[in-house]
Structures are given as structure tokens and as C-alpha cells.
Amino acid sequence: MPTPFPQRQPGPSIWTSRAKPKPNTLNSDWRCTRCDKLLGVCRDGRMHLRFAGGHEYLVGFPVQATCRGCQTLNQAAGPRVR
Ligand SMILES: [Zn+2]
Numbered sequence: 001m002p003t004p005f006p007q008r009q010p011g012p013s014i015w016t017s018r019a020k021p022k023p024n025t026l027n028s029d030w031r032c033t034r035c036d037k038l039l040g041v042c043r044d045g046r047m048h049l050r051f052a053g054g055h056e057y058l059v060g061f062p063v064q065a066t067c068r069g070c071q072t073l074n075q076a077a078g079p080r081v082r
Contacts, residue, residue, distance in 0.1 A: 028041070028079070030042055030076055032069060035070045035072070037067055037069040039065050040063070040065065045060075045079050046060055047059050047060075049065060061078050062078070064076075
């Protein structure tokens with residue numbers, strides 16, 4: 001008996017595949033300083049933010065964002081966070 005709901009894998013996402021380090025990546029994760037939740041990804045000198053509902057933002061530095069997990073206000077002054 002086939003399963004009525006075939007499991008569909010969503011497209012490859014940088015937000016869920018955290019165990020795949022790319023060797024020559026220019027992207028760097030921007031994580032919450034408190035709970036380490038992923039807030040955005042720095043790419044090409046800008047911060048790529050994604051929010052629930054499919055809204056995506058590409059913003060320049062400095063950037064501030066509130067963590068959805070712990071409500072901590074995080075700030076990134078430049079592409080190199082750490
Ligand atoms: Zn947090």
C-alpha cells in the first residue's frame with residue numbers, strides 16, 4: 001500500500017544544511033550572539049536575511065536584527081562578523 005503523502009524534500013537550503021561546509025565559500029553565517037540561531041548569511045559584502053513567509057532581504061552594513069528565538073538585538077558592523 002503506497003503512502004498517501006509522499007515526502008517531498010524542499011529545495012536545497014542554506015538554512016537547513018549547516019553540515020555542509022563549502023571549501024571556497026565567501027558566505028559566512030551570522031548567528032545570534034546569545035542562542036546561536038542563524039540570523040542571516042553574509043554574501044558579497046551584504047547580509048542576506050530571510051524571514052518566515054518567504055520574505056528575503058539583502059541589506060548593507062551595518063545591519064541589526066532581532067533574533068526570533070530569544071529577541072536579542074544583534075548587530076553586524078561588517079562582512080566579517082567574528
Ligand atoms: Zn537568539
